[in-house]
Amino acid sequence: xxxxxxxxxxxxxxxxxxxxxxxxxxxxxxxxxxxxxxxxxxxxxxxxxxxxxxxxxxxxxxxxxxx
Numbered sequence: 001x002x003x004x005x006x007x008x009x010x011x012x013x014x015x016x017x018x019x020x021x022x023x024x025x026x027x028x029x030x031x032x033x034x035x036x037x038x039x040x041x042x043x044x045x046x047x048x049x050x051x052x053x054x055x056x057x058x059x060x061x062x063x064x065x066x067x
Contacts (some may be wrong), residue, residue, distance in 0.1 A: 032059075
C-alpha cells in the first residue's frame with residue numbers, strides 16, 4: 001500500500017472514531033474520573049511529586065466546599 005493511500009485510510013478511520021466518540025455520553029462518575037485523570041496528567045507534567053491521591057483529596061475538598 002502506498003504511503004498516500006495509507007494516510008488516507010488512517011484519516012478515514014480516525015474520522016470514523018471521532019464521529020463515534022461524539023455520541024458517547026459518560027455517566028457522572030465516568031465524567032468525574034475523566035476530570036481527575038486530566039487534572040493528574042497535567043499537573044504531573046509540571047510537578048513529578050503530584051500523586052493521584054493528592055488530586056482525589058483536592059477534588060473531594062472542592063466537592064465538600066460546594067455542598
